[in-house]
Amino acid sequence: MPQVSMTVNGRKVSGEVEGRTLLVEFLREGLRLTGTHVGCDTAQCGACVVHVNGNSIKSCNIFALEADGAEVTTIEGIAGKDGSLSVVQAAFQTHHGLQCGYCTPGMVMTATSLLKENPAPSEAEIREYLEGNICRCTGYHNIVKAIQAAAAELGSNRVAAE
Template structure:
């Protein structure tokens, strides 16, 4: 076991981890941040997306020790301290971009990554960026609409499904 230290959502955190401990496992089981979901353990679903040093990564593909000293952002750090949702989270709620909610943390973290580099993506760009995230409930239409709305674009002409 080795000590792993990182800044998570702006707070210094640490815990012990074996060399084989995945970042997703460390976040959930050691640090108690269960918003990062694990749906597949094979890097297929995207439910475990977090940001490490500003880059979106599937945390089931990274060892906790690789994040030692890193700045990690999870879904728990997206809302304001008083619980107010950020614009992206609010757009998911307003535009029904979730159903069961299992994929939502990974979708929001992936979408935040997209909007950081492309503040007003087209529908095609949003769909392309989300190719690594799987949703089994929504059919993606309202997820795409929510992301575009969060970017400040008019989505009134996009039909609801």
């Protein structure tokens, strides 16, 4: 079986995979990083979103071998080493942007990407960006609120830094 190597959450990892092994399978079953979830099999739900070389990607939609040599960040790599939540994670908790938690890792990864690309998104822009992430619990209201709050906080942090 072919060998694949990549950097996941700052750690160099490698393992044997089949050609058909998906990146999400390598993360969950190969590395036991079970924070990344599988909610569908048609690349629709977004529960499996991770960052590959800085871009949001549905990890059910690429083979592990396609990520050979890549820098991968999963939900396990978002909080600080001391366990402190990122601004986006903390906003989801404060604004009750999650219930069962299953779509949450994908939501946090997508929201983190959004705020990197667009630091001050409108509500419509947030809703449009989340189009590829399905949540069945929250009705999206509090997810949108959480992302708006995170954007405001990151914005004021930037102003303070300048």
